[in-house]
Amino acid sequence: MDQSAVAxxxxxxxxxxxxxxxxxxxxxRKERTRQAIMDATLSLCEDSSLVALSLRQVAKEVGIVPTxxxxxxxxxxxxxxxxxxDSFVSLRAMLRDVRRTDPDYGDIIDSSITVLVEHCRSxxxxxxxxxxxxxxxxxxxxxxxxxxxxxxxxxxATDLARLTDPAYWSTEDxxxxxxxxxxxxxxxxxAILSARPDAEDDIAQQARTxxxxxxxGALRWRSEELAGPxxxxxx
Numbered sequence: 001m002d003q004s005a006v007a008x009x010x011x012x013x014x015x016x017x018x019x020x021x022x023x024x025x026x027x028x029r030k031e032r033t034r035q036a037i038m039d040a041t042l043s044l045c046e047d048s049s050l051v052a053l054s055l056r057q058v059a060k061e062v063g064i065v066p067t068x069x070x071x072x073x074x075x076x077x078x079x080x081x082x083x084x085x086d087s088f089v090s091l092r093a094m095l096r097d098v099r100r101t102d103p104d105y106g107d108i109i110d111s112s113i114t115v116l117v118e119h120c121r122s123x124x125x126x127x128x129x130x131x132x133x134x135x136x137x138x139x140x141x142x143x144x145x146x147x148x149x150x151x152x153x154x155x156x157a158t159d160l161a162r163l164t165d166p167a168y169w170s171t172e173d174x175x176x177x178x179x180x181x182x183x184x185x186x187x188x189x190x191a192i193l194s195a196r197p198d199a200e201d202d203i204a205q206q207a208r209t210x211x212x213x214x215x216x217g218a219l220r221w222r223s224e225e226l227a228g229p230x231x232x233x234x235x
Contacts, residue, residue, distance in 0.1 A: 034072045036062045038083055042125040049136040050080045080133065080141040087126040088148040091119050092155065099159040109211045116185060117204050120192045131190050149186065153178045170223045177218050184210055 024032075040061040044053055055076055059066045073079040098111040120127050134145045157171075157178035164174065188207040192200050 030071070033062070033064065033068070037064075037069065037072055037079065038086065041079055041083065042129055045129055045132065046125070050076060050133055050141060051136070051138055077138050077140050080138060081144050083126070083129060084133070084141060084144040084148060087123065087130050088152075090123075091115070092148075092152055094119070095152070096155060096159075099156075109208055109215070112185075113188070113204050113207050113211070116189060116207075117192060117200060120189055121200075124193065127189055128193050131193055149182060153182045156181060164218075168222045173221065173223050177214075177221075180214055181211065184214070 037058060040058055041050075041053065044057060044061060053076055055069050056066050058076070058079070059069050073082065094115045095112060098115060099108060130145055133141050135142070137145070153175070157174040160174050160178060161169070161171075184207065188203060191203050195203055
């Protein structure tokens, strides 16, 4: 093996957490191929939807025979579901961490938008995939995206319950507020994905302003169900 090949092998081993020189296990090879399939799919879907993608295209891009695809995914749709899960899992975890540090509303807004922008930059192909497949993907993939967005809303509503007065906020009200915030975040994500890099900061700042406007009104909210007679919204 020449020196360049040795360097590549060592670099691959380091990136996968293996000691240089240690043989790759069967499990590691399988995981590497699975990740290569997912990466190739994101690349192939840049200008089209998953519904237009064939198993043979993916296999050719990765350099495997079509039958080898089935060792990792049952179908293209199954592959799409894995990409949806992979796209959301780290974002949801980071947003939960932001809210669990017991910050005030302003800190939550700033930190959440920062996390969102950083994820759009570092995982651009994943979020571009979600933006496309949300409306144009296979039914099961569209349903999985809706489910993941609903999970974000539910987790946010649970955390908002800790920051609001239960004497004035019903469970339904928290759900409405959470939906408003997440809908704004989805719109911000799609705006960032289609914007020039030099416009990202302006989009993020606009999102922070919009969220502050939403929360200023929310902080004065009084649920009709709980507040009794008198004004029920902004007094």
